[in-house]
Amino acid sequence: MKSAPFTYHDPGTVDEAIALLGQHEDAKLLAGGQSLMPMLNMRFVVPDHVVDLNGVAGLAGITDTGDALEIGAMTRQRDLMRDAAVGAKAPIIPEALEFVGHFQTRNRGTIGGSLCHLDPAAEQPCLMAVYDAVLTVQGPDGTREVPFAEWPLAYMIPSIGPDELLTKVRVPNWAAGHGYGFAEFARRHGDFAIVSAAALLEVSGGTISRAAIAIGGADVRPIRLEEAEAALVGQAANAESFKAAGEMARKIDAISDAYVSSAYRQRLAATMVERALAKAGSRAGGSA
Amino acid sequence: MQLNNSFTVPADPATAWNILLDVPRIAPCMPGAELTEVVGDRAYKGNAKLRVGPVSLTFSGEAEITEIDEAARTAKVRARGNDTKGRGGAEAEVVFKLSEDGGASRVDITTELNLSGSVAQYGRASGLVDAIAGQIISDFAKNLEAEIGADATPAAGGDADTLAATESASEPAAAAPKQDAPKSDNSISGIRLFFRALWAMIRGK
Amino acid sequence: MADTRDIEVTVNGQRHSATVETRTSLGDFLRQGLGMTGTHMGCEHGVCGACTVLLDGEAVRSCLMLAVQANGHEVTTIEGLADADGTLSPLQKAFWENYGLQCGFCTPGMLTSLTAFLKENPDPSEREVREAISGNICRCTGYQGIVDAALSAAKTMREV
Numbered sequence A: 001m002k003s004a005p006f007t008y009h010d011p012g013t014v015d016e017a018i019a020l021l022g023q024h025e026d027a028k029l030l031a032g033g034q035s036l037m038p039m040l041n042m043r044f045v046v047p048d049h050v051v052d053l054n055g056v057a058g059l060a061g062i063t064d065t066g067d068a069l070e071i072g073a074m075t076r077q078r079d080l081m082r083d084a085a086v087g088a089k090a091p092i093i094p095e096a097l098e099f100v101g102h103f104q105t106r107n108r109g110t111i112g113g114s115l116c117h118l119d120p121a122a123e124q125p126c127l128m129a130v131y132d133a134v135l136t137v138q139g140p141d142g143t144r145e146v147p148f149a150e151w152p153l154a155y156m157i158p159s160i161g162p163d164e165l166l167t168k169v170r171v172p173n174w175a176a177g178h179g180y181g182f183a184e185f186a187r188r189h190g191d192f193a194i195v196s197a198a199a200l201l202e203v204s205g206g207t208i209s210r211a212a213i214a215i216g217g218a219d220v221r222p223i224r225l226e227e228a229e230a231a232l233v234g235q236a237a238n239a240e241s242f243k244a245a246g247e248m249a250r251k252i253d254a255i256s257d258a259y260v261s262s263a264y265r266q267r268l269a270a271t272m273v274e275r276a277l278a279k280a281g282s283r284a285g286g287s288a
Numbered sequence B: 001m002q003l004n005n006s007f008t009v010p011a012d013p014a015t016a017w018n019i020l021l022d023v024p025r026i027a028p029c030m031p032g033a034e035l036t037e038v039v040g041d042r043a044y045k046g047n048a049k050l051r052v053g054p055v056s057l058t059f060s061g062e063a064e065i066t067e068i069d070e071a072a073r074t075a076k077v078r079a080r081g082n083d084t085k086g087r088g089g090a091e092a093e094v095v096f097k098l099s100e101d102g103g104a105s106r107v108d109i110t111t112e113l114n115l116s117g118s119v120a121q122y123g124r125a126s127g128l129v130d131a132i133a134g135q136i137i138s139d140f141a142k143n144l145e146a147e148i149g150a151d152a153t154p155a156a157g158g159d160a161d162t163l164a165a166t167e168s169a170s171e172p173a174a175a176a177p178k179q180d181a182p183k184s185d186n187s188i189s190g191i192r193l194f195f196r197a198l199w200a201m202i203r204g205k
Numbered sequence C: 001m002a003d004t005r006d007i008e009v010t011v012n013g014q015r016h017s018a019t020v021e022t023r024t025s026l027g028d029f030l031r032q033g034l035g036m037t038g039t040h041m042g043c044e045h046g047v048c049g050a051c052t053v054l055l056d057g058e059a060v061r062s063c064l065m066l067a068v069q070a071n072g073h074e075v076t077t078i079e080g081l082a083d084a085d086g087t088l089s090p091l092q093k094a095f096w097e098n099y100g101l102q103c104g105f106c107t108p109g110m111l112t113s114l115t116a117f118l119k120e121n122p123d124p125s126e127r128e129v130r131e132a133i134s135g136n137i138c139r140c141t142g143y144q145g146i147v148d149a150a151l152s153a154a155k156t157m158r159e160v
Helices: A014-023 A036-041 A077-082 A084-089 A092-097 A111-117 A123-131 A226-232 A239-249 A262-283 B013-021 B023-029 B117-124 B128-152 B158-169 B186-203 C026-033 C090-097 C107-120 C126-135 C144-159
Strands: A007-009 A027-030 A049-052 A062-064 A068-072 A134-139 A142-147 A152-154 A165-172 A179-185 A195-204 A207-216 B002-009 B033-038 B043-052 B055-069 B074-083 B089-101 B104-116 C004-011 C014-021 C052-055 C058-061 C074-076
Touching (some): A014 A049, A027 A036, A062 A084, A092 A123, A092 A179, A111 A123, A111 A165, A123 A179, A123 A195, A179 A262, A195 A262, A207 A226, A207 A262, B013 B089, B023 B033, B023 B043, B023 B128, B074 B117, B104 B117, B117 B128, C026 C052, C052 C107, C058 C107, C107 C144
Parallel strands (some): A027 A049
Antiparallel strands (some): A068 A165, A134 A142, A134 A165, A179 A195, B033 B043, B043 B055, B089 B104
16 A cells, blocks of 8 residues: 655754654654554554654764763664674674564664664564663753653653654663673564563673563563562572573563463563573673 | 443532533543534534554544433433544444532443444454543543632632643653643643553553 | 655666655655566565665665655666676576576565675575575565575675
């Protein structure tokens, strides 16, 4: 099907884009287009105005500030996968991005678009959750920072006003040599995750000193397994500990839909968490 | 599908009954609603804005109070509207019943709702429409309470403050975006509406 | 009054100027605006891959881009893969030799995707090839011929 007619705008600056959003009540932002264009083509959304961000200066790019990576919202997923700083400081990101769509969609898709679209099964929100990333939002009254835990407001609705723009995300670095692992189950390669798990570990002398685990696809927002994370600290970085963490994942409140029951998602969560931790454990420097 | 809801009005039944029949007065209390025309004694035209995730819907249509029973304090309303972008329509037959509830008034609402076209899919997501209706009515009741309360207090400016306090009380614990929504623009509250509507639906409550 | 824009797009090395409705997809512009029907529209929501073209050398879904977004850019379609004199590219030749197509509907998308992929990965494993074409759906071949063709073409191109 073809999109319904709309008025197209291609602002050159963030301020222009924000002004357009303020002027036009029924406007949609176009980033990579890999989620919006299908909705437009199927007339699932029928906005009066489309504001194209692809020409806006300064929204794409990756900066290593030393203690964090600052990633512009319009940074293409393909560029995140190829960037040396990301590969060195946050290697879980390129690993997870292998599961995001296909290379053709990653050539256009952006991290900001995925975070604003906020599909429950998307991988990038899961990564931002495991990192406790901080999102910068700009509106007519200035900028504000939103910790990722506060970002998902509801099913596919982020904490962003109708005249605001996500400009960048800040991903704090973990210690050099940290372990990382991403695991996902989907019916076909490139499908949205039925359940995914992201794990980060810092290990010294074979003992876990820091852990973060996030589950995607099980709820409208990524779930951080805080209980399991706390339980892992002080434990040996071995299969037993990882299995125990997986068992805690089994207890999450998972959604049910026409395709997959909540019970199945819980089982998947347990396995994906275990696998993600196993990968992280094997990669962590400082393992005994 | 049938929906059952109820809410309480902080006024005695006689007062509450008159307020509820004053449609132009109470329409602004309905989140996302806009009254555009009073067609007759009991007929009205207007719009209702809703948001389901990335999809914004605007239903445009009319409502008519088809029956009023003063003695029993019941009223029947027939409403119908179509999505202005052609994605379908909604038709509802609503029965309101007012009863005394410890000095205040309890309103029981029974709705027969029919969704047609593309929007009918939302009716198939189990519990979604229930959750949305429940949230609309809950927000309506809060706004109405503030509206009535402001009427009673002589202090000027109390109305907007009360409404703002009510809206912030119903905000999620997480910091919501700073929405400088003017009181007349109810469509913004749709975002908060769906926070709790879908949350509740997905949590199975 | 439809919302339109004037655009200039270079397609297969040739500059084209046109006035397009802003809602027109790049795929529809290529097919209907420029008459280049080699690019196929299978699903129009980004999953089948039949519409894949190269934008500045990178494989993209032409159904998920607006024509106006290609303004000032270079597009390569299936029509641009062979030489000017009609000599097939090594990949096209390999498809022919390895039964990489039957009905041909997915083929333009397969060829553009694999052209881009092999440029970046001149010596892929079979698994890597399968992952590369995971975004292109074929109903006829069962993919084996396509994979064989890709591996064969990669070998040929390495030996040049």
